[in-house]
Amino acid sequence: MPKIEIEPEFCKGCMYCAETCPKKVIGTTSAVNSKGYQYAVPLHPENCIGCTLCAVICPDAAIEVYKEE
Amino acid sequence: MKKIYARPKGLYRNINGYCPGCLHSAAGKIIMSVLEEMDLLDRTAMVDGVGCCANNDNYMDLDAIGTPHGRACATASAIKRCSPETIVITYQGDGDLASIGLAETMLAANRGDNITVFFINNANYGMTGGQMAPTTLLDMKTTTTPFGRNPKEHGYPMDMCKILSALRGPSYIARVTCIDVPNVRKARQAVKDALQHQVDGKGFSMVEFVSNCPTNWGLTPLESLRFAKERMLAEYPLGVYRNL
Numbered sequence: 001m002p003k004i005e006i007e008p009e010f011c012k013g014c015m016y017c018a019e020t021c022p023k024k025v026i027g028t029t030s031a032v033n034s035k036g037y038q039y040a041v042p043l044h045p046e047n048c049i050g051c052t053l054c055a056v057i058c059p060d061a062a063i064e065v066y067k068e069e
Numbered sequence: 070m071k072k073i074y075a076r077p078k079g080l081y082r083n084i085n086g087y088c089p090g091c092l093h094s095a096a097g098k099i100i101m102s103v104l105e106e107m108d109l110l111d112r113t114a115m116v117d118g119v120g121c122c123a124n125n126d127n128y129m130d131l132d133a134i135g136t137p138h139g140r141a142c143a144t145a146s147a148i149k150r151c152s153p154e155t156i157v158i159t160y161q162g163d164g165d166l167a168s169i170g171l172a173e174t175m176l177a178a179n180r181g182d183n184i185t186v187f188f189i190n191n192a193n194y195g196m197t198g199g200q201m202a203p204t205t206l207l208d209m210k211t212t213t214t215p216f217g218r219n220p221k222e223h224g225y226p227m228d229m230c231k232i233l234s235a236l237r238g239p240s241y242i243a244r245v246t247c248i249d250v251p252n253v254r255k256a257r258q259a260v261k262d263a264l265q266h267q268v269d270g271k272g273f274s275m276v277e278f279v280s281n282c283p284t285n286w287g288l289t290p291l292e293s294l295r296f297a298k299e300r301m302l303a304e305y306p307l308g309v310y311r312n313l
Contacts, residue, residue, distance in 0.1 A: 003070065009083075010076075014090035014290035020250060035084060053250050055074040059095035060085060065074040 002050025002067045004042050010062035011039035017054035017063060023047040026054060077101040079110050079130050086124035090290025092280040093121055093189055095247040096256075097129050100158070100187060103260045104131075107268070109156050114148055116141045118161030118170070120196040122189070125160060139170025142177035145184040156267060157184045163204040164194040167229050171203075174233075181238030181272035185263050188229060188275060191282040192301065199285030203227040206304050211285070226304055230277055234310045241266040241274035242311040246302065248281070248294045259309070271313060279305050 004025070006017075011033065017040055018026040027043040040062075042048065055063040079101035087094045104110050115133040117125055118141045126133060136144045141159040149157045166174050166188050177184065193211050194200040201211045201218060204226050208217040218226075230244045241263050245256035256278065263274040279301050281293040288296060 012089035052074045056250050056253050061076040061098045066070040067073045069071050
């Protein structure tokens with residue numbers, strides 16, 4: 001199953017990834033990182049199809065995508 | 070599990086200094102991923118302009134030099150002439166390239182110096198607090214035009230791609246944006262083409278990124294993308310202006 005990893009310390013919570021994701025995998029919780037940004041987390045990782053659109057749009061390169069070969 | 074999308078190797082593993090949602094960092098990410106793909110990371114020198122561009126120092130792991138206001142193109146020309154094997158890029162904002170450093174930019178382009186210019190156009194002076202820049206849109210409110218930009222008083226927005234296309238020196242000029250995924254992919258291709266022109270020694274190449282400035286526009290990141298799509302792209306049409 002494809003998987004995304006969001007590095008909390010690089011994320012600034014702009015939510016471009018959540019807007020772009022076709023399966024609405026990404027959202028936020030009340031957690032914040034060391035700079036006080038409410039970072040994005042994969043709320044519904046089971047829906048991820050590994051399209052990499054979130055990683056392409058992420059301005060801060062916080063998202064990495066994994067897929068089975 | 071195989072990693073199918075990775076953070077570019079040339080970026081430092083820390084948070085960068087740009088505001089949330091700023092497309093400056095998207096431009097930096099694209100440039101670094103293209104340099105990595107073309108295997109140019111260890112022979113590239115970057116010349117930073119003044120302003121938000123200075124944040125690149127703790128974002129992009131390249132040999133870099135910061136220049137006085139607007140003089141990035143002149144410094145880049147000097148580096149290229151002293152060390153022709155080095156890939157020289159400049160990274161400048163609109164206040165830096167289109168206002169303070171207009172003379173250096175025009176003359177470097179007119180000489181056809183073999184450098185690549187990345188021009189981030191966000192329609193104001195971001196670092197100093199959102200003052201009017203030459204690229205500010207008509208009727209756009211900034212801290213120095215509180216009633217909106219009035220052409221009788223403040224002139225018209227400057228289209229640098231068209232201005233530089235009128236010269237004979239440049240070999241590649243394109244305008245791109247990073248506001249959505251298809252445009253990010255086109256931007257990546259344009260950056261690659263521009264760097265390829267420099268590798269082939271064809272002359273001056275420039276890529277303009279139509280960007281946003283959520284902080285000084287007073288919008289949320291997502292609202293600023295919509296504003297950029299509706300207003301900025303109407304004034305600054307995308308496309309390849311010169312490809313020799």
